Amino acid sequence: MAISEGLAIGALASRTGLAVSAIRYYEAQGLISPWRNAGGQRRYQRADIRRLSFVMIAQQFGLSLPEIREVLSGLPGQRTPTREDWTRISEKLRTHLDQRINTLLRLRDNLDGCIGCGCLSLPNCALYNPADRAKKGGSGPRYLMGDTPEA
Template sequence: MSLPASHWTPAQLAERSGLNVSALHFYERKGLIISTRTTGNQRRYPRDTVRRLSFIRAAVHVGLPLADIRLALASLPAGRTPTAADWERLSKSWRAELDTRIATLTRLRDDLGGCIRCGCLSLERCALFNPSDEYGGQHPGKNTLMETRVR
């Protein structure tokens, strides 16, 4: 089976995208990109996969899990490559989650001086803010820093 020139080898796509071939294979295993196979069972990627990879990298960069990215890509008609309009629509749908993460990270940054389970780095201070680990007794397995609070 001869593939059109519109397909790239993994090495060509890796060079064009700036990713390692192993990253391409990883994204393929995760269902984020697809390849076809030659008669010699070698992978070939459609050229527009580079745009899909750019989308994936941007979404990963803002902290989205690969599962969410895969769902977003699966929502596109016929599995097509995302357009600027798709990115705009999908990024709006992720906004609330990202705002929550930003609030959590801001809180973590602001409270970093006191951050073990009860909220501080000092066992002496814990006795003041959380005597006898009351918080841990009331909320086992929870971390006060990971709770999102409206300030």
């Protein structure tokens, strides 16, 4: 197959390790954009191999599909991304990863105490959450999400 003809979905699945159904799902989510050949078959750019690899890695980092779509929108559509393109994206992801690392560190450091103090308003959390003050910040484990207990 000539490169100009693009990759068939089966070839893309083989190269990425993804199921054909997953590739179609990512297409539906706007993460890749194949074209159709004269026979109506999907054809993919070779650059889609890296795009899908990035999707799998970014999901492991905890990015949602909308966040991944936003990041990928910064890549060129008509050429293979360069090292500079990927470096620019990597720098943008640092902030997200740093926030995730900080959240995991807070979780680790507070795990032996009350997991999610403030999220369930347990009576024995009166020391850290009297009168359910954490509720003012919203639902969920407020202190683990970055809120700080009031003095």
